Amino acid sequence: MAVAEAQLYSKVSNKPRGRSTSALLEPLLAKGFPAHLAQKALVATGQKTVEDAVKWLHSHCNDPSLEDPIPQEYALYLCPRGRLHSRLQDFWRESKRQCGKNRAHEVFPHVTLCDFFTCEDQKVELLYDVLKKVGDSFSQIFPPSISLTLHASPSYLGFFIDDSQANILKDFAVAFSTEASALADCHVKPSLKQFHLTLAHRFYPHHQKTLEQLAKCINPGEPCQWVAALYSRDMRFVHYQRLRALFQYKPQNIDELMINAGDLIYVDPRQQSEAGEGWVIGTSQRTGCRGFLPENYTERAHESDTWVKHREYVFDTASRSFTKTEKEPNVKPNGEAHNLSMSRSVTNVVSLQNAALRRGVLVMSHGERVDQVFGKSWLQQCLTADGKYYRADLNFPSSLPKQKDSMKQFECDPPLSCCGIFQSRLIGEALLEQEVTVSCVYSSPALRCVQTAQHVLQGLKLNQKVRIKVEPGLFEWTKWEASRAIPKFMTVAELVEASYDIDTSYRGNFPLSSLVPSESYEDYVSRSSAVIKHIISACPSKGRGVILIVGHGSSLAPLTRALTGLPSRDSRDFAQMVQKIPALGMCFCEEQKEENKWQMVNPPVKTLTHGANAAFNWRNTIMEN
Numbered sequence: 001m002a003v004a005e006a007q008l009y010s011k012v013s014n015k016p017r018g019r020s021t022s023a024l025l026e027p028l029l030a031k032g033f034p035a036h037l038a039q040k041a042l043v044a045t046g047q048k049t050v051e052d053a054v055k056w057l058h059s060h061c062n063d064p065s066l067e068d069p070i071p072q073e074y075a076l077y078l079c080p081r082g083r084l085h086s087r088l089q090d091f092w093r094e095s096k097r098q099c100g101k102n103r104a105h106e107v108f109p110h111v112t113l114c115d116f117f118t119c120e121d122q123k124v125e126l127l128y129d130v131l132k133k134v135g136d137s138f139s140q141i142f143p144p145s146i147s148l149t150l151h152a153s154p155s156y157l158g159f160f161i162d163d164s165q166a167n168i169l170k171d172f173a174v175a176f177s178t179e180a181s182a183l184a185d186c187h188v189k190p191s192l193k194q195f196h197l198t199l200a201h202r203f204y205p206h207h208q209k210t211l212e213q214l215a216k217c218i219n220p221g222e223p224c225q226w227v228a229a230l231y232s233r234d235m236r237f238v239h240y241q242r243l244r245a246l247f248q249y250k251p252q253n254i255d256e257l258m259i260n261a262g263d264l265i266y267v268d269p270r271q272q273s274e275a276g277e278g279w280v281i282g283t284s285q286r287t288g289c290r291g292f293l294p295e296n297y298t299e300r301a302h303e304s305d306t307w308v309k310h311r312e313y314v315f316d317t318a319s320r321s322f323t324k325t326e327k328e329p330n331v332k333p334n335g336e337a338h339n340l341s342m343s344r345s346v347t348n349v350v351s352l353q354n355a356a357l358r359r360g361v362l363v364m365s366h367g368e369r370v371d372q373v374f375g376k377s378w379l380q381q382c383l384t385a386d387g388k389y390y391r392a393d394l395n396f397p398s399s400l401p402k403q404k405d406s407m408k409q410f411e412c413d414p415p416l417s418c419c420g421i422f423q424s425r426l427i428g429e430a431l432l433e434q435e436v437t438v439s440c441v442y443s444s445p446a447l448r449c450v451q452t453a454q455h456v457l458q459g460l461k462l463n464q465k466v467r468i469k470v471e472p473g474l475f476e477w478t479k480w481e482a483s484r485a486i487p488k489f490m491t492v493a494e495l496v497e498a499s500y501d502i503d504t505s506y507r508g509n510f511p512l513s514s515l516v517p518s519e520s521y522e523d524y525v526s527r528s529s530a531v532i533k534h535i536i537s538a539c540p541s542k543g544r545g546v547i548l549i550v551g552h553g554s555s556l557a558p559l560t561r562a563l564t565g566l567p568s569r570d571s572r573d574f575a576q577m578v579q580k581i582p583a584l585g586m587c588f589c590e591e592q593k594e595e596n597k598w599q600m601v602n603p604p605v606k607t608l609t610h611g612a613n614a615a616f617n618w619r620n621t622i623m624e625n
Helices: 003-012 025-030 035-044 050-059 083-099 121-138 163-183 205-215 269-274 340-356 370-374 378-382 407-411 418-433 447-459 492-497 521-538 553-563 571-579 618-623
Strands: 072-082 111-119 148-153 156-161 196-201 224-233 241-245 264-267 279-284 290-294 298-300 308-314 357-365 438-443 468-470 546-551 586-592 597-601
Touching: 025 035, 025 050, 035 050, 035 121, 072 083, 072 121, 072 163, 072 308, 083 196, 083 205, 083 224, 083 597, 111 121, 111 163, 121 163, 121 224, 121 308, 148 205, 156 163, 156 205, 196 205, 205 597, 269 279, 357 521, 357 553, 370 378, 378 407, 418 447, 438 447, 438 521, 447 468, 447 546, 521 546, 521 553, 546 553, 553 571, 553 586
Parallel strands: 357 546, 438 468, 438 546
Antiparallel strands: 072 111, 072 224, 148 156, 156 196, 224 308, 241 264, 241 298, 264 279, 279 290, 357 586, 586 597
């Protein structure tokens, strides 16, 4: 047992047990469930229905921690509803699209009244009673509207609440914490610092201006209904990452985890050294079971996605704040107003920013390479006794391009598999559908990269219109070359003879002779930085064409981080990061004309996900007894 978990057990194992008066508990006891497990199920599902609790208990029948006496943690938040909430959600989405995820995206818009505290399962209902009692006592003095003032710093952006109104909110938080501490026998600490509603937190400084422009489109005076809401979380997984399953996965081995689409998974980053490439070790929130699961079956989830909402108190201030008139904006059936002027202002800012974008850089790793599927000895499987190539499996390429030297050069410079060719063409077709205009194409000299660029261009219907510039400086970190030597790549003349659309007039910034075997990480990062600067300066600055760069898994971070002005990743976690980059993994950077800076945004097309397909021997599988 981990030290942290042992401390949790020691805190709760000796506490006296109370009795619950829950109307939901008796039906569960009548069904034969033990009282402590019935209470645990009710708390885990927010004490909503008996059916939810029964479903939770059945799902957790194999949960090794089911009998553990660890309580949930609870927090009290003040959350907006109505038009202001809609505008905040618009900001959340647009800021994530333009500037990527920051810490604020982990939780919904809120003002913290009481931070997380523990409460025993059988006493949670008392928290509900306290929330209603304190809410009723403050209902008539709660501010009809809350004044919000935008505040910005290099790492924080949010609304501060006016002092006079913040004092009422603090009194409410103190009253709740005092009552809850006395009745539910738990230590509740009210928030007494500057009350605020966070918009963005822990973002890169060069994103501050963009975030501020988006935030200024939010009218903090929008009609809003405020709700005091009580949430809980599992205290064992506070510092874990959270994943959401995209697909169902049925275990193939006893140590693997069964997941359904939509399941939320807790993942401890410190325990992933035990997992192989492409796998993670996680604990299912739905079942409580732990095991290995394929990482490409999941996506990152938000922290609050795993929280449970228990009760809320709605402050009905509408009658004291304003009277509805005919001039009020249209109201949707669910009561949420739609502010057309606000939508236009957000659209205008986005349009202005889009107009300022000059160029885009799309960096992608190559498609599936043949040795990735058939191993390092793949060529031996495809050569006849007299040294001629033949296709031993449909995923082998139908033919190999001609080289002056021996075909054994392909062992160190392998081509794409047929699936890799299909992947590349599919990405090109997707870019075409999104009307992405590719103006320049650069490729690593590795054959798999040149082939990827060629087939992406075919999917874009740009073959023979846009030529591939072979840049030796884009080759991967040479320390990872198994042969400890630089591969002998196909020459430009050989590539042209093999019908690849190569720009024969291009002279690389880094000649092949400059590549050094087993270079240091610092040298590789420096080389990548110099290459991306050369590419950007060589491509026309006018127009909005996309510069396509086809490299390796190791190319994405050094090239894009150098372009956006971010420091290089630590060499100690670089290899682990690269292992998570799939075939055709992509990063996209947009240039800001007014600042002459680049920022990373979502790629113009979706990722490509597919499963493995093992070799099939009908004789051994079907005919064997």
